[in-house]
Amino acid sequence: MEELPKTYNPKDTEEKIYKLWEDAKAFEPKIGSRSTVDGQRPFVIAIPPPNVTGSLHMGHALNNTIQDILIRRSRMKGVPTLWIPGTDHAGIATQNVVEKKLAKEGKNRHEMGREAFEKEVWAWVDEYGHIIIDQLKKLGCSCDWSRQRFTMDEGYSEAVKTAFKHYYDKGWIYQGERVINWCVRCQTALSDIEVEHLDQKGKLYFFKYDKNFPISIATTRPETKLGDTAVAVNPEDKRYAEFVGKTFKVNFVGVEREIKIIADPNIDMKFGTGAVGVTPAHSLIDYEMAEKNGLPIIKVIDTLGKMTAEAGKEYEGLKAVEASQKVLDRLEQKGLIEKTEEIDNALSVCYRCNRPVEPQPSKQWFLKMSELAKPAIEAVEKGEIKFSPPRWKKVYLDWMENLKDWCISRQIWWGHQLPVWEVEIKDQRSKIKNTIYVGDNPPEGYKQVDDVLDTWFSSALWPFAALGWPQNERHPESSDEGSLSLSENRHSSEILRSTQNDEINDLDYFYPTTTLSTARDIIYLWVARMIFSGYEFTGKKPFDNVYIHPTVFNKDGQRMSKSLGTGVDPIELIDKYGADATRFGLAYINTGTQDIKFDENAILASQKFCNKLWNIARFVMIQMGHPEQSEGSGSLSANPASAGDSSLTLRMTPKTSPSLKLRAASDADKKILDSLDHLIISVNSNLDSFRFGQAAHDLYDFVWHDFADIYIEESKKQADDNTKAILLSTLTQSLKLLHPFMPFVTEEIWQTLYEQKLVAEKLLINASWPEHKSK
């Protein structure tokens, strides 16, 4: 063992230490028997699988630091602990990335065809999909990499098909024609929550369709008015009461239309003119009104965002914006525009590409939500699943209680193709489409539908599918048929731990998981859907706790965004300050609020803190090993003289044992041991309630001030064996408590302590976690 250098250098240790853990298989829980420590269930976290296309951002860094803290502490407690990692295929996001790459090469997916395109994406995933995983390792994440999953590996795809068939057989999946959110850029349907609303200034135009029409209307999108088939007014509105039920023929900017006046209680009499032009084809609400009132539907904008033939010859082929201007010009010419107002408007955009969403009538697949929502609401209401901070419970419930059916089909190529095969059977009168769900063998002549499932459909299954559902599911009646031919499946065969017979498998042993830690913006997209999926497919909750971590903004309070250049790259922080400093700093600033304005100083302070700890260790080791060591005498290592002293080794039992407390000879001794006791209590209770920042503050204050500034200084005046024992014990306890936060330095120091026989356990990662016994 070399002498410890004066300053801690992360670059010398991080890679080496990570390898040490991996070689020791320290991240892989043993599932040999059913018994667990103190009857406790295993502690399990299923990582929010990052997109394969992703690279680590601050949110990831924070979230995965949090998870690793929980995981490492649990492991040290002696509880069987699993952190299961993986990546998400991220349908639209990944397809967009690959399409962009192809565009640079002058190719596009339509020319190359679906099969070739999918190959391209797989190649892309093989080449770049590991990047984010490597970055997680750099951060120090102690995931069990032997269990790593991908939401499109074979076993997982099986899970998706099984889930789909299950819903379909229950009659909850149906195909329907209705107005959905359509992204003109991504060329696919989106679900309601995949649409974001940007506040914008807009213009509200007041006009009449033509001069013979009795009612003025107001709109922000004149071109859509070409598709109007009605005007809706509030039934209470006396101004228009006389017209309700009548139909007027109009010539609207050169296009002949019939407009019926209808009454609808949702119309706000105070807004605009109190009369709304109803555009059934391009507005979700208007579509509903049209259905109620039997209105015709005229589609005037196509899936590319251009005007259709139905919009009229003059407008056909124009982009929506162009058509809008043309309509306005025509109205102007005819003197039909009454006024224009500036208003605040919400522009609907795609959450993946930020381009405007164009509502379109379209035939899509939907999942009925009413039944699924019930147990998911109840579980959270009754506290079976707990949100932390608790206010997110309300956010979750508000959404769940107003759930609409989920549009699950997407018109892209990258994803789980719907396990639906169709064939057209010719009837005498007409053609009838027969839809057949197929597990394995679609009948002759059937063709699989093109659509792919929403990425979140597969993410929703994550906690149990990642653990081997449905293959690992127990079927008591027919257990050993082995009909699943998984032999060719590389991934699945690795994953299916002990599927056979009475041996315990991962799903049995590790599910339900314990804690989910994630960002608030995917409570609906992901968390809610995992909850109802969990109950539906396993009959159990997917996790006990949901921890919603703060959002990390930059110093100016702006959202961190790569494209806007407002982000901070955590990998750069790791390179600059070390992984431990990055982690500790993130934990340190994760206090009460739900927003973090990121300040790099926190990482800098943590780097200094790592160094402080390092030098405390140096000091203690010098005390232990070289009582009379002279300046510059070289190695700290080969001096087992006092280290080998058995009485001293005994004192090294890491718990703040009462025996050690009794030795508190001086006030300083007493004080440091008391403080350590309090620290153990506070760190444990803070971590139990997800108060990471508070735990980090307490650790920082104790180690730096109570230990280094005060006790170490005092210890210099009372250099007896008892003091040494307290120094060493305080150090080892601090290392243990800090290990989940700063795994690398603490392990590195521990290794030196071990080599000097100052501690008994070989790896800190396996050492026992300090608990306050008297409680």
Place this chain on the structure above:
RNA sequence: GAGCCCGUAGCUCAGUUGGUAGAGCGUUGCGUUUACAUCGCAAAUGUCGGGGGUUCAAAUCCCUCCGGGCUCACCA
């Protein structure tokens, strides 16, 4: 329109059950004594957004207003 979060030292933020304001960075002065200059000691700086209320006592609980941010919602 509904809901949520925040407003404490120049900056970024702590301040679990109410009890005479704290840290890091920055600023000023001193300091190389058995680890650490990525250090130590000391110092300065706050009407705890404004106002009202409860209380012996409020940054901490209640009300209200102002300011900043977020989310949901069928205001065309």
